[in-house]
Amino acid sequence: MHWHPNNDEWQYWLKGHARMTVFASGGRARTFDYFAGDVGYVPCNMGHFFENVGDGPVQMLEVFRSDHFADVSANQWLGLTPQQVVAATLNLDRATVAAMRRDKPLIMP
Numbered sequence: 001m002h003w004h005p006n007n008d009e010w011q012y013w014l015k016g017h018a019r020m021t022v023f024a025s026g027g028r029a030r031t032f033d034y035f036a037g038d039v040g041y042v043p044c045n046m047g048h049f050f051e052n053v054g055d056g057p058v059q060m061l062e063v064f065r066s067d068h069f070a071d072v073s074a075n076q077w078l079g080l081t082p083q084q085v086v087a088a089t090l091n092l093d094r095a096t097v098a099a100m101r102r103d104k105p106l107i108m109p
Contacts, residue, residue: 001049001074004042010063011040017054023047034060047074076104 001023013034021031022042033053034040040060042048052058078086079100086097 001047002071003045003047003074004064004071005045006068006070007064007066008044009040009042009048011042012061012063013038013040014059014061016052016056016058018058018060019051019053020048021051073101073104075101 011034013036015036018034019031020034020040020042021029023029024046032040050058078090078097079102083094083097086092086100087094090097
């Protein structure tokens with residue numbers, strides 16, 4: 001899960017079958033299914049994630065109206081927060097918290 005702090009995200013789905021869930025404030029969320037030719041949109045600062053729910057690869061184009069790309073990974077954010085704070089706040093054991101990544105790996109180099 002991640003979000004973009006500086007811009008809305010527009011998507012054009014090129015291939016496959018994907019599902020995206022978008023989280024808003026107040027505990028609200030919506031889930032959408034996308035196929036080739038569909039257009040998606042995520043407002044600025046709304047958390048979201050994608051799932052490949054088809055039989056083959058998924059490909060989409062993301063577009064941002066900005067001179068630079070910025071995103072925040074929930075896993076990395078929690079991984080960089082002091083472990084005792086995350087464990088106590090989310091009621092997680094130390095092993096789970098220790099497994100959270102402090103870096104943000106790229107899916108594609």
